[in-house]
Amino acid sequence: MASVLRQAARLASSRCLTQLSAASSTSRLGASSYNFSPSSRNASTSSTIKVQLDSNTGVAIMMFQNPPVNSMSLDFMTEFVIAWDKLELDKSCRGIILTSALPNVFSAGLDIMDMYGTTPEHRTAFWKALQELWLKVYGSGKIVVAAINGASPAGGCLMALSCDYRIMIDNPKYKIGINETKLGIVAPFWFKDCLENTVGYRMSEMSVQYGILYNSAEALKIGLVDQLVPEDKLISTATETMIKWFAIPDYARQISKAMVRKATMDKMLAGREADITNFVTFTNKDSIQKSLGMYMEMLKGRKAK
Numbered sequence: 001m002a003s004v005l006r007q008a009a010r011l012a013s014s015r016c017l018t019q020l021s022a023a024s025s026t027s028r029l030g031a032s033s034y035n036f037s038p039s040s041r042n043a044s045t046s047s048t049i050k051v052q053l054d055s056n057t058g059v060a061i062m063m064f065q066n067p068p069v070n071s072m073s074l075d076f077m078t079e080f081v082i083a084w085d086k087l088e089l090d091k092s093c094r095g096i097i098l099t100s101a102l103p104n105v106f107s108a109g110l111d112i113m114d115m116y117g118t119t120p121e122h123r124t125a126f127w128k129a130l131q132e133l134w135l136k137v138y139g140s141g142k143i144v145v146a147a148i149n150g151a152s153p154a155g156g157c158l159m160a161l162s163c164d165y166r167i168m169i170d171n172p173k174y175k176i177g178i179n180e181t182k183l184g185i186v187a188p189f190w191f192k193d194c195l196e197n198t199v200g201y202r203m204s205e206m207s208v209q210y211g212i213l214y215n216s217a218e219a220l221k222i223g224l225v226d227q228l229v230p231e232d233k234l235i236s237t238a239t240e241t242m243i244k245w246f247a248i249p250d251y252a253r254q255i256s257k258a259m260v261r262k263a264t265m266d267k268m269l270a271g272r273e274a275d276i277t278n279f280v281t282f283t284n285k286d287s288i289q290k291s292l293g294m295y296m297e298m299l300k301g302r303k304a305k
């Protein structure tokens with residue numbers, strides 16, 4: 001245990017958890033001091049990421065607004081990371097709620113058009129941006145809550161899985177899961193690891209092979225999400241949840257989080273270059289390009305019907 005703690009302490013000062021010590025001011029705010037007055041809000045906005053930080057409560061809401069479906073394009077992920085870094089550096093921010101500014105979709109996952117018919121150089125930059133985004137969110141010392149207000153397949157599900165707590169709108173039309181095989185592609189090991197860490201080995205074994213998308217009730221049942229709420233209660237519940245987490249002393253929580261996530265983080269950090277090569281090689285294949293093209297046609301054809 002002592003060695004785990006030493007490792008966790010080392011992690012706390014490492015690149016991916018740089019905010020651990022910076023944000024370790026303990027429990028500045030309890031639920032009773034919660035005040036969400038509009039005057040206390042800071043707003044910062046890029047074209048695809050909207051951020052509202054309430055410096056009274058320490059809660060930031062990061063909204064995705066990349067129409068039509070919040071697909072994770074290279075541009076979107078670059079803007080995400082810039083906005084994320086700003087919040088990480090802001091000591092008044094203790095927790096971040098991730099949600100969508102668009103109706104019916106949290107995120108459609110990776111932008112298929114960034115993988116289809118693009119150059120290997122483009123796909124290298126694209127995959128690096130995805131790794132970067134994931135390392136930041138998964139490795140954050142802040143409390144991160146996903147407020148899932150719509151469809152959340154594949155990369156969208158990964159984003160939610162990287163948070164500390166997931167709240168989803170209680171609506172059977174919204175689906176979440178790692179559905180890559182349905183597109184004829186393979187979810188990378190770290191998508192699978194995040195799923196397995198959350199729902200367990202057997203469920204992920206079934207889930208990644210079948211490419212299952214779960215509706216909200218099914219997602220709750222298998223533990224893919226933690227809570228379902230009516231649409232009009234999503235952000236208030238996410239904020240209240242965050243305030244409850246704030247009662248835990250930051251430093252102890254952060255070290256505990258780092259301990260639990262260390263193996264998954266380390267695996268990615270050690271395999272980062274190989275993971276990029278795998279992705280580029282895999283998506284260079286004619287058969288994979290064909291699958292992606294057919295999937296895009298299917299999406300567009302579905303709309304035409």
Ligand SMILES: CCCCCCCC/C=C\C/C=C/C(=O)SCCNC(=O)CCNC(=O)[C@H](O)C(C)(C)COP(=O)(O)OP(=O)(O)OC[C@H]1O[C@@H](n2cnc3c(N)ncnc32)[C@H](O)[C@@H]1OP(=O)(O)O
Nearest residue numbers: 068071108109110111112151153154155186279282299303
């Ligand atoms: C040997 C091992 C090697 C390992 C190598 C690893 C390789 C791994 C590679 C990749 C991992 C992939 C991860 C992913 O995230 S892939 C993306 C998966 N996403 C999906 O399957 C979702 C597809 N979209 C939908 O199901 C729906 O769009 C919806 C439910 C999200 C929303 O439905 P609706 O509101 O009805 O919108 P439309 O379907 O009409 O779509 C509107 C518009 O948007 C386009 N679009 C949708 N999704 C995407 C997307 N992911 N990327 C790009 N574009 C998308 C859609 O085509 C429509 O376009 P339009 O007709 O031009 O308006």
